Amino acid sequence: DTGVSQNPRHKITKRGQNVTFRCDPISEHNRLYxxxxxxGQGPEFLTYFQNEAQLExxxxxxxxxxxERPKGSFSTLEIQRTEQGDSAMYLCASSLFxxxxxYEQYFGPGTRLTVT
Amino acid sequence: xQQVKQSPQSLIVQKGGIPIINCAYENTAFDYFxxxxxFPGKGPALLIAIRPDVSEKKEGRFTISFNKSAKQFSLxxxxxxxxxxxxxxxxxxxxxxxxxxxFGGGTRVLVKP
Numbered sequence: 001d002t003g004v005s006q007n008p009r010h011k012i013t014k015r016g017q018n019v020t021f022r023c024d025p026i027s028e029h030n031r032l033y034x035x036x037x038x039x040g041q042g043p044e045f046l047t048y049f050q051n052e053a054q055l056e057x058x059x060x061x062x063x064x065x066x067x068e069r070p071k072g073s074f075s076t077l078e079i080q081r082t083e084q085g086d087s088a089m090y091l092c093a094s095s096l097f098x099x100x101x102x103y104e105q106y107f108g109p110g111t112r113l114t115v116t
Numbered sequence: 117x118q119q120v121k122q123s124p125q126s127l128i129v130q131k132g133g134i135p136i137i138n139c140a141y142e143n144t145a146f147d148y149f150x151x152x153x154x155f156p157g158k159g160p161a162l163l164i165a166i167r168p169d170v171s172e173k174k175e176g177r178f179t180i181s182f183n184k185s186a187k188q189f190s191l192x193x194x195x196x197x198x199x200x201x202x203x204x205x206x207x208x209x210x211x212x213x214x215x216x217x218x219f220g221g222g223t224r225v226l227v228k229p
Contacts (some may be wrong), residue, residue, distance in 0.1 A: 031215070035217070040222070042205050042220055044124070046217070055214055095215065105150075
């Protein structure tokens with residue numbers, strides 16, 4: 001499978017615990033995006049990387065959230081001191097940015113986080 | 117502020133019917149408009165996309181119509197099938213702003229056999 005992969009697919013944690021999610025993009029893609037989707041809503045942008053550089057973070061991304069893409073390949077999203085409001089599907093997408101179209105972003109299956 | 121408004125929230129059609137989903141945007145800087153299909157428990161899958169210099173685009177049974185002056189675009193699903201039952205999202209992005217996607221609220225489509 002050469003698509004975007006995410007692990008774990010499901011995570012149940014207790015409030016106050018830290019969690020980390022991993023995203024492996026399509027191999028030649030240099031851009032990687034994180035989105036959050038709550039039930040019945042469209043995904044919302046959190047942050048994105050071009051290669052290893054984090055270029056933008058949304059205001060949605062509080063100080064408890066941190067993301068890395070250390071070698072420009074896979075990325076991790078960590079949430080510290082989880083809160084019940086963090087319960088959501090966390091989606092990763094990747095794209096090949098070459099300065100011209102196409103701009104297609106391909107999504108992974110997501111990590112469903114439940115904070116109890 | 118919701119920059120992309122999608123309607124209706126849900127839609128029921130008979131097999132062979134043509135569900136039509138509409139989206140309106142506010143930011144005239146948007147320069148890329150994709151549609152995604154999402155099944156329960158899965159990530160969104162890219163269906164078709166359009167840029168504002170094109171008024172219509174067809175890929176298989178999916179057609180996007182784009183009205184730049186009205187700042188509206190729509191998705192038509194021709195000859196709909198029960199397997200098309202899913203939630204559909206429109207989105208928009210700006211190349212110069214990193215192509216981060218702004219999504220509509222989604223439309224749940226049910227195609228009855």
